[in-house]
Each structure stands twice: as C-alpha cells, then as structure tokens.
Amino acid sequence: MHPPITPELRFASLAESGANVFLTGPAGTGKSYNVDQFTEAHPDTEVTASTGIAALNVGGMTIHRWGGILIGPKPGGEFSDFFDFLARDKRRGIRAAFNRVRWAKRLVIDEISMLPGRLLDYLDYHCRQIRGVDLPFGGIQVISTGDFLQLPPVRTRPYHDYDWAFTSRAWADAGFRTVELKQIHRQQDPAFASALSSFRLGRIDAEVAALLKPRVAVFPDRDLTRLLTHNNAVTKWNDYCLGELPGEEWVREAETFGPDHQIAFLEKNLLTPRTLRLKVRAKVMFTVNRPDDGFVNGQTGTVIRLGRNSIDVSTGSQIVTAEPYTWFYDPHDQAGATFTQFPMRLAYGVTIHKAQGLSLDSAFVDIRAAREPGQGYVAISRVRTLEGLHLKDWPRGVFVSQRAIDFHSATAR
Structure with missing residues (x-):
C-alpha cells in the first residue's frame, strides 16, 4: 500500500508538470520554503511578489516592476489603451520589462493574496499581447503563493469590497490548481x-x-x-x-x-x-x-x-x-x-x-x-x-472576509 501523497509532494508534482498552481496554507507552514525548493531546481524562474516588502523577502522584484505595470491614474479605461501607454513610456524601464515578459518560462508571484484582481487581469492581458500567444499569461506558467485569510489587497476606495485576485477573469482562465499546506512548523504546540x-x-x-x-x-x-x-x-x-x-x-x-x-x-x-x-x-x-x-x-x-x-x-x-x-x-x-x-x-x-x-x-x-x-x-x-x-484584551469576534472564507472552503485540499 502506497503512503498518502503529502501536500508538499502534490505541489512539487503539479509545479513540475507545468500547471498553474496556487500554494496556500496557514502562517508558518513553509509556503516560501517549498517555492524556494522549486526555483532552486529551475533557476530560470522569474521570482516576483505583490508588495515591496514581500519582494525584498523573497529576493525578487514586485510584479509591477517585472511586468512594467504602472500604478496610479491610467489613460482611458480599456486594456488596449493601458498597453499602448506602457509601450510608449521608455523612461521607466519598459523595454527591460517587455524582454522579461517575452522570454519568461515560469513566474512566481508571492503573496498573490494581496494583489488586486484588476491588476492580475492587466498582467494577463499584458503577457498575451507581448508574447503574441492567446493563452493565460501568454503561456507563462504561474506559481502563486499566499493566503486569502491573511492580509487583503489594499482598497482603492473606502467602504468598497476588496478586489480579491480570485475574483478576476485571469484567475478563472488560468485554472490555478490549489494546494493547501497543513503542517504548521512555526508553532510546535x-x-x-x-x-x-x-x-x-x-x-x-x-x-x-x-x-x-x-x-x-x-x-x-x-x-x-x-x-x-x-x-x-x-x-x-x-x-x-x-x-x-x-x-x-x-x-x-x-x-x-x-x-x-x-x-x-x-x-x-x-x-x-x-x-x-x-x-x-x-x-x-x-x-x-x-x-x-x-x-x-x-x-x-x-x-x-x-x-x-x-x-x-x-x-x-x-x-x-x-x-x-x-x-x-x-x-x-x-x-x-x-x-x-x-x-x-x-x-x-x-x-x-x-x-x-x-x-x-x-x-x-x-x-x-x-x-x-x-x-x-x-x-x-x-x-x-x-x-x-x-x-491587550479579548475580542468579541474575529474580523475575517466571508468571501475569502467561501473561496477557501470551495478550493482548499
């Protein structure tokens, strides 16, 4: 009788197969460690993160910088207008970003749970246009990590719901295979x-x-x-x-x-x-x-x-x-x-x-x-x-996102 396949082995198998993967789990379960193991075996993997703090922690760059995606007011509202604007802006290292996107095979996005869904859609469109391939992210394998039950994306407008990455069209098109790590290493009790x-x-x-x-x-x-x-x-x-x-x-x-x-x-x-x-x-x-x-x-x-x-x-x-x-x-x-x-x-x-x-x-x-x-x-x-x-005191309840809870319940394995 074969031993059960652990989440760690399942992640490694899916990542090696070329699938788009979302690696999640509670704090201290080794999400970064497992991704590091994969990138060490595949040193040509592009390593990015949703925030500057996370990018410095993983030794990569922000996904905005990697893809040449500007933050802030954008001309027009359509992706085509946004893309044309990027192509004309040579002062912000866009040429280097184009080359990174064009030749990438694998892309890690750490803390994708803090990345707005709209930005993930921009990235998907951007990659398809640059590579000339009408596949999710232009055919780049995406390995994402994070936990939607931890810190959320920054809200651009008060009182509006959070723009979770899992609500984006790009997330659905990519068909991310979710793997949840279970064993907590930080707390031994x-x-x-x-x-x-x-x-x-x-x-x-x-x-x-x-x-x-x-x-x-x-x-x-x-x-x-x-x-x-x-x-x-x-x-x-x-x-x-x-x-x-x-x-x-x-x-x-x-x-x-x-x-x-x-x-x-x-x-x-x-x-x-x-x-x-x-x-x-x-x-x-x-x-x-x-x-x-x-x-x-x-x-x-x-x-x-x-x-x-x-x-x-x-x-x-x-x-x-x-x-x-x-x-x-x-x-x-x-x-x-x-x-x-x-x-x-x-x-x-x-x-x-x-x-x-x-x-x-x-x-x-x-x-x-x-x-x-x-x-x-x-x-x-x-x-x-x-x-x-x-x-300091005992809370009456815990502030969690019901949408994140529902997503976790529907996808975590």
Whole structure:
C-alpha cells in the first residue's frame, strides 16, 4: 500500500508538470520554503511578489516592476489603451520589462493574496499581447503563493469590497490548481497551532477561548514587541521607549547610492530605518538572516555596545556582533540603488503589515484594533509559543472576509 501523497509532494508534482498552481496554507507552514525548493531546481524562474516588502523577502522584484505595470491614474479605461501607454513610456524601464515578459518560462508571484484582481487581469492581458500567444499569461506558467485569510489587497476606495485576485477573469482562465499546506512548523504546540487555525477561519469556540483568553495581559512588559496597525503609532511608541532609557542617543544615517525613486522603494519597504536611533540597553530586532553571525530576521535582543562600525547585542543566550549590511534594489544582479545600514531596528513596536513573514519569540497584540480582515490572525500567528503571546484584551469576534472564507472552503485540499 502506497503512503498518502503529502501536500508538499502534490505541489512539487503539479509545479513540475507545468500547471498553474496556487500554494496556500496557514502562517508558518513553509509556503516560501517549498517555492524556494522549486526555483532552486529551475533557476530560470522569474521570482516576483505583490508588495515591496514581500519582494525584498523573497529576493525578487514586485510584479509591477517585472511586468512594467504602472500604478496610479491610467489613460482611458480599456486594456488596449493601458498597453499602448506602457509601450510608449521608455523612461521607466519598459523595454527591460517587455524582454522579461517575452522570454519568461515560469513566474512566481508571492503573496498573490494581496494583489488586486484588476491588476492580475492587466498582467494577463499584458503577457498575451507581448508574447503574441492567446493563452493565460501568454503561456507563462504561474506559481502563486499566499493566503486569502491573511492580509487583503489594499482598497482603492473606502467602504468598497476588496478586489480579491480570485475574483478576476485571469484567475478563472488560468485554472490555478490549489494546494493547501497543513503542517504548521512555526508553532510546535499542537493545541496552540490548532487554536490559531480556528482563529484564521474566524472561529472562536470555547476551546479556543479557554486556551487564548488567559494570555490577556493588562500591564504588559514594555520590552515586549507591540504589533500595531499604523506606522505613526509604531514611531511614537519606539520614540517613547527609547526616550525612557538613560544615556546618550546614538544615531546612524544609512548610506545610499543610486536613483532617488529606487532608494525611496528600499526605504519604504525595508524593516531597517534610514535613520537608526539607539541607546545602550535598547531592545532591537534583527532584519536580515545571518545565521553564521548568530542572528536571524525577527530575532530580538538588547544593545550592550554601540560602535562606529559594529554593534554588540545580547540575545539572551549569546552576544552577537552586527556590522553594516547592504541591500540592493536588484538583488540578483546587485545593480541599481544600494542602502547600507546596520541590520536592525528598535523592537518596541512594528506594524502588522511589516511583521508578516516574521517569527517572533514574544509579542503584545491588540486584536480589537484590527481594521482589516485577517489582520488579527497575522499578528498572533507571528508568535512561536503560547507563552510568548500577550493580548491587550479579548475580542468579541474575529474580523475575517466571508468571501475569502467561501473561496477557501470551495478550493482548499
């Protein structure tokens, strides 16, 4: 008797067959890892993501830049008008984008769940026109990843429904084969992992409440990382906590080189700030993976020494030394703008949006402050252990999208 085929093996088989695939699953199930395994076997695969943060995390470029798709007001309303406008705009690297689209065999779109459906339709039309092939995405195999039960696409107009990618014509035409990963690796406690899975689906039953409600902390430790919904709240909280520490403030400006718009992209999407302000005893979070140096992305520690060319941080189990790190606008060719800064940030507060993809030892979360579907789940699922989760209060319910729930129920296997 043959053993059952795991979702991981099913994904690998479908991807190798040339099918268009949507790889989904709860937070911490290894979606990025499985796609990385495929792209390592097929290095000619084009790797993109729906957002700048996700693109930097996967070492690719945004889907907008890859396809030469402009964001903002567009002339006319038809795809043909949009395409003609792109073809005439030589100042934005459109020629390079045309070549990428023309010769691509396989395309990865990470976090497709945050990509508006209208933009996916643009991309589909764009690829068909450039390649002269009337097939979905011009015949390019598309491997997409994401979770529609996490962060949604940005709404262009308040009070309107979200423009989910799965509602687009391109999604239907592409015939994406959905594979859902089940095994959660981030949380090793089965009860905690099960509670998070229920939370993801908007279900808070007595069992989930009994497990999570005791995690409400009325007076949380200031050193706990707070996951907040807005950038200004993060800035205010980090500034306040730093100001409460004794001693002189240490300031380091990032060294940047290259076109202003590329530098602006890096500055907006990196976890590391352009102006890094620290003090001895400040709590910091590392923003890159450097296991050989003793730290990984999302790991926190306490500053014990601030130098011109290095910073010593105690992680609790060891003292590690961090040196300036350089990010590239184009990580594959190490071309375009560069941004050099110490790979860390103050860790008292971080937005939920920028925390997506991180694994944290501990965090303080205000679920009631969530203003977008899936936001509360994204926040609490960053934390590895139940003991590391601290809640401001207990929510009456979970903000989820019923359309996303319905799509998940109809397609997940």
